[in-house]
Amino acid sequence: MDVVDGEMKIEKEYDQGFRVEHExxxxxxxxxxxxxxxxxxxxxxxxxxxxxxxxxxxxxxxKFRKRIRALGGSDIALVIQKCLFKTDVSSGHNRLSIPLNxxxxxxxxxxxxxxxxxxxxxxxxxxxxxxxxEPPLRRGTISLRKWEMxxxxxxxxxxxxxxxxxxxxxxRNALREDETVQLWSFRINSKLCLALVNRRAKSNGYFxxx
Numbered sequence: 001m002d003v004v005d006g007e008m009k010i011e012k013e014y015d016q017g018f019r020v021e022h023e024x025x026x027x028x029x030x031x032x033x034x035x036x037x038x039x040x041x042x043x044x045x046x047x048x049x050x051x052x053x054x055x056x057x058x059x060x061x062x063k064f065r066k067r068i069r070a071l072g073g074s075d076i077a078l079v080i081q082k083c084l085f086k087t088d089v090s091s092g093h094n095r096l097s098i099p100l101n102x103x104x105x106x107x108x109x110x111x112x113x114x115x116x117x118x119x120x121x122x123x124x125x126x127x128x129x130x131x132x133x134e135p136p137l138r139r140g141t142i143s144l145r146k147w148e149m150x151x152x153x154x155x156x157x158x159x160x161x162x163x164x165x166x167x168x169x170x171x172r173n174a175l176r177e178d179e180t181v182q183l184w185s186f187r188i189n190s191k192l193c194l195a196l197v198n199r200r201a202k203s204n205g206y207f208x209x210x
Contacts, residue, residue: 107185
């Protein structure tokens with residue numbers, strides 16, 4: 001708290017740096033409770049995205065590597081590491097979002113990319129059925145699609161999504177908002193497959209695997 005020209009200034013951290021408010025402003029420098037919760041969640045999401053897209057990620061757990069090798073898999077690559085948003089675990093949405101700007105490395109062949117780009121958005125979009133290895137090494141299948149999410153401004157955000165059986169995957173593995181997950185890709189006889197790893201960040205900088 002600083003005093004400048006006889007006026008007391010209060011620094012409140014927002015999403016983009018700091019905003020300085022004077023005593024006597026509306027709400028006496030306070031935000032409504034619902035707004036404060038929303039700001040807190042936005043800041044948490046930004047910190048998670050920055051941490052998990054810029055820092056070196058943990059390697060794929062050994063048990064997953066052994067499972068993939070036992071299936072004859074190869075070309076293992078990290079697709080994305082992200083904090084789960086509310087919409088990722090909401091039964092009403094039934095999808096895991098994979099924003100294009102957070103993808104670590106290319107995991108689709110040119111032919112697969114062209115195929116997913118060939119459909120219309122959502123209901124008429126093209127999809128690929130792929131094997132998914134879940135955290136307890138359970139095997140299943142899930143649909144991979146590409147969506148164009150339109151914003152109120154008129155612009156659009158491109159993302160891949162896992163749909164179809166995602167609600168069941170989230171329920172079986174007790175996935176929760178703000179948890180950290182990794183999605184890895186690999187190939188079996190050149191066919192795309194995925195592996196989901198659930199991790200939780202700890203204060204000492206290490207990760208606990210689930």
